[in-house]
Amino acid sequence: GAGVSxxxxxxxxxxxxxxxxxxxPISGHTALYWYRQSLGQGxxxxxxxxxxxxxxxxxxxxxxxxxxxxxxxxSTLTIQRTQQEDSAVYLCASSxxxxxxxxxxxxxxxxxxxx
Amino acid sequence: KNEVEQSPQNLTxxxxxxxxxxxxxxxxxxxxHWLQQHPGGGxxxxxxxSSGKKKHGRLxxxxxxxxxxxxxxxxASHPRDSAVYICAVRIGGGxxxxxxxxxxxxxxxxx
Numbered sequence: 001g002a003g004v005s006x007x008x009x010x011x012x013x014x015x016x017x018x019x020x021x022x023x024x025p026i027s028g029h030t031a032l033y034w035y036r037q038s039l040g041q042g043x044x045x046x047x048x049x050x051x052x053x054x055x056x057x058x059x060x061x062x063x064x065x066x067x068x069x070x071x072x073x074x075s076t077l078t079i080q081r082t083q084q085e086d087s088a089v090y091l092c093a094s095s096x097x098x099x100x101x102x103x104x105x106x107x108x109x110x111x112x113x114x115x
Numbered sequence: 116k117n118e119v120e121q122s123p124q125n126l127t128x129x130x131x132x133x134x135x136x137x138x139x140x141x142x143x144x145x146x147x148h149w150l151q152q153h154p155g156g157g158x159x160x161x162x163x164x165s166s167g168k169k170k171h172g173r174l175x176x177x178x179x180x181x182x183x184x185x186x187x188x189x190x191a192s193h194p195r196d197s198a199v200y201i202c203a204v205r206i207g208g209g210x211x212x213x214x215x216x217x218x219x220x221x222x223x224x225x226x
Contacts (some may be wrong), residue, residue, distance in 0.1 A: 033213065104148060
Protein backbone atom coordinates (compact mmCIF):
# COMPACT_ATOMS: atom_id res chain seq x y z
CA GLY A 1 0.00 0.00 0.00
CA ALA A 2 0.89 3.64 -0.20
CA GLY A 3 1.17 4.22 3.51
CA VAL A 4 1.83 2.53 6.82
CA SER A 5 -1.02 0.17 7.61
CA UNK A 6 -1.96 -0.94 11.10
CA UNK A 7 -4.48 -3.50 12.22
CA UNK A 8 -6.78 -3.72 13.94
CA UNK A 9 -7.79 -0.09 14.19
CA UNK A 10 -9.59 -0.75 17.45
CA UNK A 11 -9.20 -3.56 19.94
CA UNK A 12 -11.08 -4.13 23.17
CA UNK A 13 -9.73 -6.91 25.33
CA UNK A 14 -10.22 -8.26 28.80
CA UNK A 15 -7.56 -7.76 31.42
CA UNK A 16 -5.16 -10.67 31.42
CA UNK A 17 -5.60 -11.60 27.77
CA UNK A 18 -2.82 -11.40 25.19
CA UNK A 19 -3.11 -9.10 22.17
CA UNK A 20 -1.23 -8.79 18.90
CA UNK A 21 -1.00 -5.57 16.97
CA UNK A 22 0.18 -5.56 13.38
CA UNK A 23 2.09 -2.99 11.38
CA UNK A 24 2.69 -3.14 7.66
CA PRO A 25 5.30 -0.49 6.80
CA ILE A 26 5.85 1.29 3.54
CA SER A 27 7.57 -1.04 1.13
CA GLY A 28 11.32 -0.58 1.14
CA HIS A 29 11.46 1.27 4.45
CA THR A 30 14.20 -0.27 6.53
CA ALA A 31 13.34 1.43 9.81
CA LEU A 32 10.21 0.61 11.79
CA TYR A 33 9.15 2.17 15.07
CA TRP A 34 6.48 1.43 17.62
CA TYR A 35 5.16 4.17 19.88
CA ARG A 36 2.21 4.50 22.18
CA GLN A 37 0.13 7.43 23.23
CA SER A 38 -1.86 7.15 26.41
CA LEU A 39 -4.89 9.37 26.91
CA GLY A 40 -3.78 12.97 27.32
CA GLN A 41 -0.11 12.02 27.12
CA GLY A 42 2.64 12.51 24.59
CA UNK A 43 4.11 9.88 22.36
CA UNK A 44 6.24 7.27 24.09
CA UNK A 45 8.91 5.31 22.24
CA UNK A 46 8.62 1.53 22.57
CA UNK A 47 10.91 -0.24 20.10
CA UNK A 48 12.86 0.41 16.92
CA UNK A 49 13.91 -1.98 14.15
CA UNK A 50 16.56 -1.05 11.61
CA UNK A 51 17.30 -3.53 8.86
CA UNK A 52 18.91 -6.68 10.19
CA UNK A 53 20.37 -5.00 13.27
CA UNK A 54 19.30 -6.00 16.76
CA UNK A 55 16.24 -3.94 17.67
CA UNK A 56 16.40 -1.11 20.17
CA UNK A 57 14.01 -2.33 22.86
CA UNK A 58 14.88 0.34 25.40
CA UNK A 59 11.37 1.78 25.46
CA UNK A 60 9.42 -1.38 26.21
CA UNK A 61 7.73 -0.76 29.58
CA UNK A 62 7.81 -4.35 30.83
CA UNK A 63 8.63 -7.90 29.80
CA UNK A 64 4.98 -8.36 28.89
CA UNK A 65 5.73 -6.38 25.75
CA UNK A 66 7.57 -7.86 22.80
CA UNK A 67 7.82 -7.18 19.11
CA UNK A 68 8.99 -8.99 16.04
CA UNK A 69 9.72 -7.93 12.55
CA UNK A 70 9.68 -10.78 10.08
CA UNK A 71 11.52 -10.62 6.80
CA UNK A 72 12.37 -6.98 7.36
CA UNK A 73 8.79 -5.97 6.65
CA UNK A 74 5.68 -6.63 8.74
CA SER A 75 5.97 -6.16 12.49
CA THR A 76 3.86 -7.53 15.30
CA LEU A 77 3.71 -5.98 18.76
CA THR A 78 2.53 -8.47 21.36
CA ILE A 79 1.29 -7.55 24.80
CA GLN A 80 0.88 -10.49 27.17
CA ARG A 81 -1.43 -10.52 30.18
CA THR A 82 -2.79 -7.09 29.36
CA GLN A 83 -3.39 -4.59 32.15
CA GLN A 84 -5.67 -1.58 32.19
CA GLU A 85 -2.68 0.76 32.06
CA ASP A 86 -1.83 -0.73 28.68
CA SER A 87 -4.85 1.07 27.22
CA ALA A 88 -3.50 3.52 24.68
CA VAL A 89 -3.17 4.20 20.99
CA TYR A 90 -0.29 2.19 19.59
CA LEU A 91 1.34 3.86 16.63
CA CYS A 92 3.71 2.41 14.10
CA ALA A 93 5.97 4.45 11.85
CA SER A 94 8.45 3.57 9.15
CA SER A 95 11.17 5.46 7.38
CA UNK A 96 13.77 4.97 4.71
CA UNK A 97 16.94 5.62 6.63
CA UNK A 98 19.96 7.00 4.87
CA UNK A 99 22.87 8.43 6.87
CA UNK A 100 20.62 8.53 9.89
CA UNK A 101 17.95 10.63 8.22
CA UNK A 102 14.54 9.86 6.79
CA UNK A 103 10.98 11.08 6.90
CA UNK A 104 8.90 9.11 9.38
CA UNK A 105 5.51 8.03 8.10
CA UNK A 106 2.96 7.04 10.69
CA UNK A 107 0.11 4.57 10.57
CA UNK A 108 -3.34 5.49 11.86
CA UNK A 109 -2.74 3.58 15.05
CA UNK A 110 -4.46 0.82 16.97
CA UNK A 111 -6.64 1.99 19.84
CA UNK A 112 -6.33 -0.63 22.56
CA UNK A 113 -8.80 -0.66 25.42
CA UNK A 114 -8.27 -3.10 28.25
CA UNK A 115 -11.40 -3.63 30.33
CA LYS B 116 13.46 17.82 32.60
CA ASN B 117 12.27 16.52 29.24
CA GLU B 118 14.86 16.23 26.52
CA VAL B 119 12.45 17.96 24.13
CA GLU B 120 10.45 20.95 25.32
CA GLN B 121 7.72 22.67 23.36
CA SER B 122 6.04 25.99 23.94
CA PRO B 123 3.36 27.00 24.25
CA GLN B 124 1.43 23.91 25.34
CA ASN B 125 -1.85 25.46 24.24
CA LEU B 126 -2.44 28.19 21.72
CA THR B 127 -5.63 29.85 20.57
CA UNK B 128 -5.48 32.13 17.56
CA UNK B 129 -7.86 34.02 15.35
CA UNK B 130 -8.09 33.09 11.70
CA UNK B 131 -5.42 34.89 9.71
CA UNK B 132 -2.93 35.29 12.55
CA UNK B 133 0.73 34.38 12.26
CA UNK B 134 1.54 31.51 14.61
CA UNK B 135 4.84 30.37 16.05
CA UNK B 136 5.45 27.17 17.97
CA UNK B 137 8.83 26.62 19.57
CA UNK B 138 10.85 23.52 20.30
CA UNK B 139 14.04 23.29 22.36
CA UNK B 140 16.07 20.17 22.91
CA UNK B 141 18.98 19.23 25.11
CA UNK B 142 20.51 16.28 23.27
CA UNK B 143 22.62 15.89 20.16
CA UNK B 144 20.42 15.18 17.20
CA UNK B 145 20.75 14.08 13.60
CA UNK B 146 17.42 15.55 12.55
CA UNK B 147 14.29 17.21 13.86
CA HIS B 148 10.73 16.48 12.75
CA TRP B 149 7.59 18.54 13.00
CA LEU B 150 4.47 16.41 13.07
CA GLN B 151 0.78 17.24 12.97
CA GLN B 152 -1.79 15.15 14.81
CA HIS B 153 -5.45 15.75 14.07
CA PRO B 154 -8.29 15.03 16.53
CA GLY B 155 -8.85 11.64 14.90
CA GLY B 156 -5.33 10.69 15.97
CA GLY B 157 -3.65 10.40 12.59
CA UNK B 158 -0.13 11.78 12.47
CA UNK B 159 1.37 13.46 9.45
CA UNK B 160 5.00 14.39 9.07
CA UNK B 161 5.24 18.07 8.12
CA UNK B 162 8.96 18.64 8.00
CA UNK B 163 12.24 16.96 8.63
CA UNK B 164 15.13 19.34 9.24
CA SER B 165 18.80 18.97 9.91
CA SER B 166 19.74 22.60 9.24
CA GLY B 167 18.39 25.89 8.02
CA LYS B 168 14.83 26.42 6.95
CA LYS B 169 12.10 24.67 4.99
CA LYS B 170 8.83 26.00 3.61
CA HIS B 171 5.74 24.19 2.44
CA GLY B 172 2.73 26.28 1.59
CA ARG B 173 1.83 28.36 4.64
CA LEU B 174 4.15 26.39 6.89
CA UNK B 175 7.74 27.33 7.61
CA UNK B 176 10.15 25.43 9.84
CA UNK B 177 13.52 26.66 11.00
CA UNK B 178 16.24 25.10 13.07
CA UNK B 179 19.29 26.54 14.83
CA UNK B 180 21.61 23.66 15.62
CA UNK B 181 23.96 25.74 17.80
CA UNK B 182 21.10 26.97 19.96
CA UNK B 183 19.29 23.61 19.87
CA UNK B 184 16.08 25.28 18.91
CA UNK B 185 13.49 24.98 16.18
CA UNK B 186 10.37 26.93 15.32
CA UNK B 187 7.31 26.09 13.30
CA UNK B 188 5.48 29.06 11.79
CA UNK B 189 2.04 29.10 10.25
CA UNK B 190 1.17 32.12 8.15
CA ALA B 191 -2.43 33.22 7.52
CA SER B 192 -3.74 30.59 9.92
CA HIS B 193 -7.02 28.84 9.20
CA PRO B 194 -9.40 26.79 11.37
CA ARG B 195 -8.33 23.67 9.50
CA ASP B 196 -4.85 24.19 10.97
CA SER B 197 -6.31 23.28 14.38
CA ALA B 198 -4.38 20.24 15.56
CA VAL B 199 -1.64 19.13 17.89
CA TYR B 200 1.80 20.00 16.59
CA ILE B 201 4.58 17.76 17.82
CA CYS B 202 8.31 18.30 17.69
CA ALA B 203 10.43 15.17 17.57
CA VAL B 204 14.19 14.82 17.49
CA ARG B 205 16.10 11.96 16.00
CA ILE B 206 19.07 10.92 18.08
CA GLY B 207 21.95 8.68 17.23
CA GLY B 208 22.28 6.77 14.07
CA GLY B 209 22.17 3.20 12.89
CA UNK B 210 20.74 0.93 15.56
CA UNK B 211 20.01 3.77 17.98
CA UNK B 212 18.13 5.91 15.50
CA UNK B 213 14.98 6.72 17.44
CA UNK B 214 12.68 9.69 17.84
CA UNK B 215 12.09 11.50 21.10
CA UNK B 216 8.93 13.53 21.16
CA UNK B 217 7.89 16.76 22.76
CA UNK B 218 4.53 16.80 24.51
CA UNK B 219 2.91 18.74 21.70
CA UNK B 220 1.23 22.10 21.23
CA UNK B 221 -2.53 22.13 20.95
CA UNK B 222 -3.48 24.79 18.43
CA UNK B 223 -7.03 26.04 18.01
CA UNK B 224 -7.68 28.54 15.25
CA UNK B 225 -11.00 30.29 15.61
CA UNK B 226 -12.91 31.70 12.63
